[in-house]
Amino acid sequence: xxxxxxxxxxPKYRPDIDGLRAVAVLAVVAFHAFPNWAxxxxxxxxxxxVISGYLxxxxxxxxxxxxxxxxxxxxxxxxxxxxxxxxLVLIACFAFGWFTLxxxxxxxxxxxxxxxxxxxxxxxxxxxxxxxxxxxxxxPLLHLWSLGIEEQFYIVWPLFLWFAWKRKFxxxxxxxxxxxxxxxxxxxxxxxDMVATFYSPQTRFWELLSGSLLAWIxxxxxxxxxxxxxxxxxxxxxxxxxxxQEADGRVLSNVFSLVGLLLLVYGFWRINKDLSFPGKWALxxxxxxxxxxxxxxxxxxxxxxxxxxVAVWFGLISxxxxxxxxxxxxxxxxxxxxxxxxxxxxxxxILSVALASLTYKLVERPLRFGKRGKIKxxxxxxxxxxxxxxxYGTYERNGLRDRKSLAYLPARIEKLREDDKKSHNxxxxxxxxxxxxxxxxxxxxxxxxxxxxxxxxxxAASLFSGLSKVxxxxxxxxxxxxxxxxxxVATYPDGSESEVNVYKGGIxxxxxxxNEKTIDTVIMVSRxxxxxxxxxxxxxxNDRKVTNKLEVFERGMRNTLDLMIAKHKKIIFVIDNPExxxxxxxxxxxxxxxxxxxxxxxxxxxxxxxxxxxxxxLVFNVLKDYPSIVIFDQSAYLCDEVKCTFxxxxxxxxxxxxxxxxxxxxxxxxxxxxxxNGGRSKILK
Numbered sequence: 001x002x003x004x005x006x007x008x009x010x011p012k013y014r015p016d017i018d019g020l021r022a023v024a025v026l027a028v029v030a031f032h033a034f035p036n037w038a039x040x041x042x043x044x045x046x047x048x049x050v051i052s053g054y055l056x057x058x059x060x061x062x063x064x065x066x067x068x069x070x071x072x073x074x075x076x077x078x079x080x081x082x083x084x085x086x087x088l089v090l091i092a093c094f095a096f097g098w099f100t101l102x103x104x105x106x107x108x109x110x111x112x113x114x115x116x117x118x119x120x121x122x123x124x125x126x127x128x129x130x131x132x133x134x135x136x137x138x139x140p141l142l143h144l145w146s147l148g149i150e151e152q153f154y155i156v157w158p159l160f161l162w163f164a165w166k167r168k169f170x171x172x173x174x175x176x177x178x179x180x181x182x183x184x185x186x187x188x189x190x191x192x193d194m195v196a197t198f199y200s201p202q203t204r205f206w207e208l209l210s211g212s213l214l215a216w217i218x219x220x221x222x223x224x225x226x227x228x229x230x231x232x233x234x235x236x237x238x239x240x241x242x243x244x245q246e247a248d249g250r251v252l253s254n255v256f257s258l259v260g261l262l263l264l265v266y267g268f269w270r271i272n273k274d275l276s277f278p279g280k281w282a283l284x285x286x287x288x289x290x291x292x293x294x295x296x297x298x299x300x301x302x303x304x305x306x307x308x309x310v311a312v313w314f315g316l317i318s319x320x321x322x323x324x325x326x327x328x329x330x331x332x333x334x335x336x337x338x339x340x341x342x343x344x345x346x347x348x349x350i351l352s353v354a355l356a357s358l359t360y361k362l363v364e365r366p367l368r369f370g371k372r373g374k375i376k377x378x379x380x381x382x383x384x385x386x387x388x389x390x391x392y393g394t395y396e397r398n399g400l401r402d403r404k405s406l407a408y409l410p411a412r413i414e415k416l417r418e419d420d421k422k423s424h425n426x427x428x429x430x431x432x433x434x435x436x437x438x439x440x441x442x443x444x445x446x447x448x449x450x451x452x453x454x455x456x457x458x459x460a461a462s463l464f465s466g467l468s469k470v471x472x473x474x475x476x477x478x479x480x481x482x483x484x485x486x487x488x489v490a491t492y493p494d495g496s497e498s499e500v501n502v503y504k505g506g507i508x509x510x511x512x513x514x515n516e517k518t519i520d521t522v523i524m525v526s527r528x529x530x531x532x533x534x535x536x537x538x539x540x541x542n543d544r545k546v547t548n549k550l551e552v553f554e555r556g557m558r559n560t561l562d563l564m565i566a567k568h569k570k571i572i573f574v575i576d577n578p579e580x581x582x583x584x585x586x587x588x589x590x591x592x593x594x595x596x597x598x599x600x601x602x603x604x605x606x607x608x609x610x611x612x613x614x615x616x617x618l619v620f621n622v623l624k625d626y627p628s629i630v631i632f633d634q635s636a637y638l639c640d641e642v643k644c645t646f647x648x649x650x651x652x653x654x655x656x657x658x659x660x661x662x663x664x665x666x667x668x669x670x671x672x673x674x675x676x677n678g679g680r681s682k683i684l685k
Contacts, residue, residue: 019306
């Protein structure tokens, strides 16, 4: 698909377009560094889209028309333009992440490096949190979503135009139809799925195609456009000036550029992350950029402001500046384990500008221009493929958990996962339960028929690892079965199929434990406060008139306890642990590059009480009617009259905000075993 005469002609250089690039990139940098006062700065990306569409389409239209278009040269130029700076930033992120990121963070970075090198970041991020989500701040390569969309446009659009040109189709008609279709998808999509619309190429291409449409009009409708401009300029001149002025196009150009600039300023001020964007709001930066480019380099705004040497310089380094600024800001947030102090973003921006300047001068220009172009292209493609492979390998190897660069291992949940088929199936097979809906099934390594059972939901599962390990010291085994803890309690009938299966599995597990003759001791664990305060709407299977969640919880609890007591089981009822506000990884005793970890790994006692009081009152009210049941109050080992802490010495006891970590499971199990052996349990007062 290569047309002979491979030397592509390019549009005449316009310094004002580089100045417009400067406006775009500085707006994005300002938004990322100071989001509270540069609220709409992210629309600078939309300005970039228009510029890219205009310049790329000008090259394609012009060279197709002259018969000089070459796919080989076109993509070679794109590779030499994009790959050098991108390669450098990806390698820098990988190296810096080696010394600063936890395994899960490094695993995600590896995935994003592979996606960035393969120009599919927008698709990868599509399946993760939204662009404006708080977690987005700790994704160093989040900003590559826009590069993915541009590169997908560079791949698809030239092929599409070449095919249409070969078939003698109207390129203008093709451009208009595709642009309108993309815009309609954008407007409709924003109402249904804002994240998908933000990242999807088909809902973003209209922005680049706006530049393409402008390129076609500029190239092929010069006379018609000139006549239109002349008439409009004439009327504007009559309105603006008192004496008759000759219509020379200057008034119209100045109006276009001024209106375009005002639209961008309005967008930077008015548009924010709380609006449905892109949608119709994206018309503001797109039309603004189109007007500024249409105005031409002689308009006052373009000539005086955008063609200023400082603006042009920032425009020239805009691509490496865009690539560098976000990883630096993101790593700064990660290293500090919170939002950076007010002066750190300033330092990060200055460092970004310095690195962008050096990258442009020492890396981008030498590789982009000069001799041995073919060798450079092959070399760059090979390097990018290696980076992609390394990133994907890091992801596949779970973030290289054996790295020696971090002197700690992160807290992790030891809860039993449905996809952990091997150990789950061993447990099911040992008891002949393969056809059941049991969600959690675990059996400690000591024998097939232990006399202690643990039942409940995922909070029981997170307790299993520590309890089975502590019991093993006394040659005791442990069986864990789970779903929902209480029998006769289910979600409303319109619940999902998975929830129905959890309910059925919980019923089966509880009845199985009750009737298993080898089991004499049952430990019951439930995330009670969640079900009472935040959980789904539950109902009693045998009495659906009961709708109050406290009453449903109580009835289910009593029914389950009555069943176990009727089967002569010794019962240990575990009162649920507190829940943490925040990320437990921030509780680690470590520093990243010397930055002190100052995360408060605790919650106030008042915060705990407000969430747990109703649950605790209900539980103790029920259990006073069952004097034989032993209470194990997990909160008593984590809370005092002032606060609840989530650390024991240097060990972090939580894997997420409500499940115990491996260390936490062992810590809690050591106290629970004392109670199993006849010791008294502490009760939180």
